[in-house]
Amino acid sequence: MHSLTPLPAELVDFYDDGEHTRHFHFRLLEEPLGTSREHLSHWQQTQTGQFFMLTVPSLGEAPFSFTEVPDENGHFRxxxxxxxxxxxxLFELEAGQVLGVRGPFGIGWPMDEISNKRVLAIGGGCGLAPLVSAVDQLIERQNYTQLTLVYGARTRQAQMLNPERERWQHIIPVYNTIEDGLTNGRDNEYPGTPSDILPSVLDTFGELPEVVLLAGPEAMMYSIAEYLVAYGVSAxxxxxxxxxxxxxxxxxxxxCYMDxxxxxxxxxxxxxxxxxxx
Ligand SMILES: Cc1cc2nc3c(=O)[nH]c(=O)nc-3n(C[C@H](O)[C@H](O)[C@H](O)COP(=O)(O)OP(=O)(O)OC[C@H]3O[C@@H](n4cnc5c(N)ncnc54)[C@H](O)[C@@H]3O)c2cc1C
Ligand code: FES
Incomplete structure (x- = not known):
């Protein structure tokens, strides 16, 4: 099923979000263009945290996370x-144009293990993308004992996923950090980086988080992981x-070989x- 041949997918629509960042809505095209029922059902089994390869004809391919995994009609984002x-x-394309997609690939977040746990999710910049569908899924299924999100951006203009974070903050604690310090004075916005507010976020957990999901710049993820382990969170x-x-x-x-x-x-x-x- 993991073909190296891309399947056709239509760019349905898009909108800008943050700086130089755009949400893309795709739809797998069914036969006779190429996506058989078998392929469609394979895409429908996509796990949150997996990724797909997107081909721009005659230019090349690149990997991207799903912010929304494919639904029963092959729509994903x-x-x-x-x-x-x-x-x-991609940013030059119009709605209706047809691209190629391969996937879904890789190992997603361990959603079964996360069930009914104290969960801390931390995303930096565009790195929030692979966490979107995980946060949405946990909220939708309500299968956590605590779920807290920390999101860091360099500046207010660079902040993305504003409607999503706005929606989530009515349901779970959401902490937003802005590196240049120009916060808007609202009580869930803090100057600095996710690392700076981590000690106070951890204080809100009665007991240590049982699962931590990290996505974003590697330096941020590594320093947070090291801090958490020193704090007592299991590696x-x-x-x-x-x-x-x-x-x-x-x-x-x-x-992509790593050791x-x-x-x-x-x-x-x-x-x-x-x-x-x-
Ligand atoms: C599993 C996975 C999931 C991803 N999810 C997303 C996503 O949801 N949204 C998103 O915007 N991007 C995501 N990316 C990164 C994205 O694939 C790259 O930005 C993309 O390859 C850039 O392609 P390009 O041809 O436009 O730029 P290129 O010309 O390939 O690269 C432009 C610059 O980015 C650097 N670069 C390219 N790819 C990577 C990489 N993988 N790691 C570090 N530096 C890189 C290059 O060295 C160069 O400096 C993901 C990457 C992986 C591996
Ligand atoms: S991308 Fe080819 S081995 Fe991973």
Whole structure:
């Protein structure tokens, strides 16, 4: 089922969010264009935290997380930052254009293990993208004993997923940090980085978090993981979403090799104590 041949997907619509970042809504196209019922049901089994490869014809492919995993009609979404050739080309597209997609790939967040636990989710910048569907799923199923989100952005303009965080903060504690310190004075917004407010966030947990999900810049994730372990959180309770340059996404080309593992097939989510090449 993990074909190297992309399936056709239509760009349904999009909207800008933050700086140089855009939400894209895709729909897998059914036969006769290419996506058989079998493929569709495979995509419908996507786990939160998995990723897909998106092809811009004649330009290339790049991996992206699902902010919404495919529904029964093959609709799914991603939050994409403009970086280089592939992403810049994506920002030039109009609704209705057809792209190629492969996937879903990799190991997602351990949602079964998270069930009925005290969960702390921390995202930095565009790194919040792989956490969106996990937070939504936990809230929808209400299967946590505590769920707290910390989101860090460099500036107010760079903040993204505002409607989502607004919606979540009515249901769970959401702490927003802004690195340049220009906060709006609201009580869930703090100057600095997620690391700066971590001690006070941990104080709100009666007992230690039982699961921590981290996504964002590696330096941020690594320093937070080290802090949490020193604080007493089990290394086996901490999961990170790791990004590496990828080509095949199926463990054959070696581009994403990390010591003894491949980020594409052994990741992109890794448990902190099992993460190669820290
Ligand atoms: C599993 C996974 C999930 C991802 N999810 C998202 C997502 O949800 N949203 C999003 O915007 N991006 C995501 N990315 C990153 C995204 O794939 C890259 O930004 C993309 O490859 C850029 O392609 P490009 O052709 O536009 O830029 P390129 O020309 O390939 O690169 C532009 C710049 O980005 C750097 N770069 C490219 N890819 C990576 C990478 N994987 N790690 C570190 N630096 C890189 C290059 O070195 C270069 O400096 C994810 C990556 C992985 C591996
Ligand atoms: S991208 Fe080819 S081995 Fe991971």
């Amino acid at each position: 991603a939050l994409i930052r403009r970086m280089g050739a592939v992403t810049s080309a 086996q309770a901490i999961y990170l979403s790791i990004e590496r340059r990828m080509h095949c996404a199926v463990g054959t080309c070696g581009h 003894s593992q491949y980020a594409c097939t052994d990741g992109p989510t890794f448990r902190w104590d099992q993460l190669p090449s820290k």
